[in-house]
Each structure stands twice: as C-alpha cells, then as structure tokens.
Amino acid sequence: QVQLVESGGGMVQAGGSLRLSCTASGRTLSPFYMVWFRQAPGKEREFVSVIRRSGTSGVYADSVKGRFTTSRDNAKNTVFLQMNSLKPEDTAVYYCAASDEPPGTQWKSEKKYPYWGQGTQVTVSS
Numbered sequence: 001q002v003q004l005v006e007s008g009g010g011m012v013q014a015g016g017s018l019r020l021s022c023t024a025s026g027r028t029l030s031p032f033y034m035v036w037f038r039q040a041p042g043k044e045r046e047f048v049s050v051i052r053r054s055g056t057s058g059v060y061a062d063s064v065k066g067r068f069t070t071s072r073d074n075a076k077n078t079v080f081l082q083m084n085s086l087k088p089e090d091t092a093v094y095y096c097a098a099s100d101e102p103p104g105t106q107w108k109s110e111k112k113y114p115y116w117g118q119g120t121q122v123t124v125s126s
Contacts, residue, residue, distance in 0.1 A: 002027040002115050004096050009120030012086055016124070020081040022096030022117055030074040033099045035113055036081050038092035038122075047108040048094070051079065059107070064090070086124045093119040 008020040022034070036048040048068065051058045055072040069082040079096060097113035106112050 002029070002032065002098055004098060004115055004117035006094065006096050006117040006120040009094060009122045011123040011125065014087055014124055014126050016086050017082070017084045018086065018122060020083065020094055020096075020120060020122075022079040022081075024077045024079075024098070028074070029072070029077045029079070029098070031100050032115075033101075033103055033107070033113075034070075034072060034079045035097050035099075035103075035107070036070060036079075036094060037097060037110055038090075038094045039119075040089075040092040043092075045095070045110055047110075049081065050103075050107050083122070086122075088124045088126045091122060091124050093121050095119045 003025045006022050035050040037045050038048050039045040047061055049058050049060045049070040051070045051072055058070040067085045072079045096117045098115040099113045103112040
C-alpha cells in the first residue's frame with residue numbers, strides 16, 4: 001500500500017501560478033506511474049497529466065499543455081505539478097494517483113490507478 005497526500009492548493013488570480021505536491025508514504029515512489037486528475041464542480045473527474053517512472057517526460061491534457069509541468073523527485077518521494085498562467089476554468093479539486101502497473105493505452109483512465117490522495121482545492125479568480 002502507498003498513501004498519497006497532496007498539498008499546495010489555494011486561491012490565485014488568473015494568470016498566476018501554483019505548485020502542487022504529492023508526497024507518498026508507505027512505499028517508495030520510484031516504481032509508480034504518477035498521474036494528476038482534477039474535478040471541477042458539477043463535472044466528471046478529468047485527466048491532467050501523467051509522468052513515467054523515470055520522470056524524463058510527461059503527457060498532458062490539451063487544456064493544460066504548455067502551462068502545466070509535472071515532475072518527480074523520487075529521492076523525496078514526491079511528485080509536483082507546476083501550474084502557470086492559470087485560468088478560471090482550472091478551478092477544481094486536484095488529485096494525484098499512482099499505479100505500480102503500466103497503465104498501457106488507458107493511461108488517461110482513472111480506473112488504472114488504485115492509489116489516490118484526498119485532493120487539494122485550486123481556485124482561480126478572474
């Protein structure tokens with residue numbers, strides 16, 4: 001089992017930046033595929049980004065591409081989501097999730113990630 005805890009959420013004006021962290025305990029994070037999802041009020045949870053075990057590259061949803069960057073520090077057992085040029089439509093609860101199995105072609109599906117954090121609220125005002 002691995003426990004995930006997100007932090008770094010808050011309220012920011014449009015155009016601002018936030019950096020989310022997801023820290024793991026219980027197991028080392030290095031073997032895990034790490035992903036960020038978000039859920040806005042009244043909407044389904046949606047994929048934001050995924051980072052491979054090596055941390056050398058990430059894949060992003062079109063809505064955040066070029067503005068968000070995900071990274072990982074396996075030595076600190078932490079994954080980050082740097083969010084720049086935030087927009088009101090980025091307002092959501094952000095979740096990190098993990099899988100120790102390769103998600104394959106369904107890497108955007110939340111069903112592929114058995115471990116989840118509790119979420120952190122991000123609010124972007126216009």
